[in-house]
Amino acid sequence: MTTYIDHDRRRWAPESSKRRDRTAFERDRARVLHSAALRRLAAKTQVASPGAGADTVQSLRTRLTHSLECAQVGRELGKALGCDPDLVETACLSHDIGHPPFGHNGEAALDVVARDCGGFEGNAQSLRVLTRLEPKSFAPDGPPLHGRSVGLNLTRAALDAAMKYPWTQADAVNGKFGVYDDDLDVARWVREGADPGRTCFEAQVMDWSDDVAYSVHDLEDALVAGHIDFARLADPAERRLVAETARKLYCADADLAELEERFTTLLAEPYWPSGYDGTPRSLAALKNLTSTLIGRFCLAAEDATRAAHGDRPLTRYAADLIVPRAARLENALLKGITAHYVWISHEEVRARQRTLITELAELTLAGAPGTLEPGFRAAFEEADDDAARLRAVVDQIASLTDTSAIARHKRLTG
Template structure:
């Protein structure tokens, strides 16, 4: 049985948190990072993830991943990896659970459609929208908008993909929500995030790369044989599982293969991260932030294998004709909803209409916020209500 490592010297320490934007009394029973995690779980945006597309539109089947189940799988992997590296599991879990809160309905298709609609007013990005949810759109507390999370959890959201101001990017080129937060609560945009936040980011890769295989096989998008012919890593795991369980039925075989694949990814991540830790020997979380590369990551060999898998998934799954049809419908729904609300704001529900502004940029962003918060089914129903003249008896 693996022995849990002692806390690493560079693990985030909740007792040394940089605090919250609005001061609050500390909890008597939970650390600041535990409290962040709990606020995320209890948020409205988190509950809505149950009805938002991961790959398959949410109503296409009960067994396919949604943004909610995906986020839970990411959190599980992040906790597991954090424990093996001696990191703060609560912070890693909070970052993992929050990472997709800004996703609109219909997954990345909905995101691209909203971005097209919002081009004259600053565009749309689900990571920036996540920050809007966490700092503005959740309205549950009497003293502030948002969830008033710790600096460290917000940092993990802001630097989801590494330093924000790397490679010549300027602060002025970032979305206003990032600029505004940084002005009030300096996020250190030129550095990496904590090791815990880095773990959450790569746990996302592990989760979706493997559960997309599972969902595609269950949905009949491609066959086991097609995947084995194109992805050597998967073929090796199938062969190993077949040797160990020669008479296993197909359903259990797929489950065993996915389980082993996740284990391979996790083990590579831990071993490679330990190699980097040995090289850099960081003694504090700030030293992790200042490193020239991420402390947590995959080996070059695993990155190459992942690229082969992603090429296969793009060709056989994400561009499958059934996926193309769903994307086509989703694009029309999002664009037509945006256009009608922009042209006829009095069709917005009362609790959104009272926030409407005559300023075109603010009005467009309000409509964007409304649509981005929708579940797949709500967006479909809202489109039907606005574009189909139903006869009722």
């Protein structure tokens, strides 16, 4: 028996179904899969910038492969808990669709660039891509939408499930928000009937699936790329440094001693490989580690959530996902390993990337509208004020891949 109602399946711009053998959520999933914005994630940074040079880098994950893996994790976890699997998969595929070149590093640079038009946040940009920037559907002429682009025109439930942070910059939590002020109209429509600040169950499943996928797979990629040596983690002093990074970035409410104890327990599990040398046997051991960790995190959440809510289907606002504290701390520690050995130790490269984004924005704005692609040029020319014109430039840069951002910067600097 379905637990979703017509309210959940409604689209911002009403449209008739073209095929009766597909559900509304199956159509949502197909729209995201066929979108250009999703394809562009294939050339956006996850751990290492795509095409960075070394042979091993070519096999590392991009933002697209991360999204696909997040979708696989989320689909299975959501299905086990009674969600519509296509709905959860759509949210997982969509969750990073607005991220700019160079990953979170580019996000930080664009936030500075966009300070006069409401800042930049990858999650808010994802909502903007899904509901405005990806050219798929336009509303009919006349009120209330007056023929404007409605992006992919996904269902209310799909957009709600893709929103990690359903609030504006004014209510940001640790700098995170999911709605720009000029996208409030669609956000209010999506959140109609929802408690302010509360994410729906499918969004909670997506959020944990994202954490699981990137904590485990980023660790795997960093090891393959040579950034991490597991042998170093045998040193308690080294583990403390990683725990301090994890605490600072991901779990400020945790005590350092608690993290160190959880770290030691996690590393004592028998599935941790003793080392990695690129041989088939070590690759197999590494794959066993990743699959075991994903299972560990997903089953912990599934068991705890079922213990709290029983065996009924859990959807929308009928429940909250329960993730045990031990699992959250272990997840934070895995993210801390990658942050400590990759992000922090490669700050010089990251600084150059931020400079490139800043210069690219300045050059694009100075030459606009001629420096903009047609879709963004139209938005720039139709803008009512400087803030809206700046937002069009930011939208343009956010749409670029790592490689196209570098090429465009080179072209504009002569």
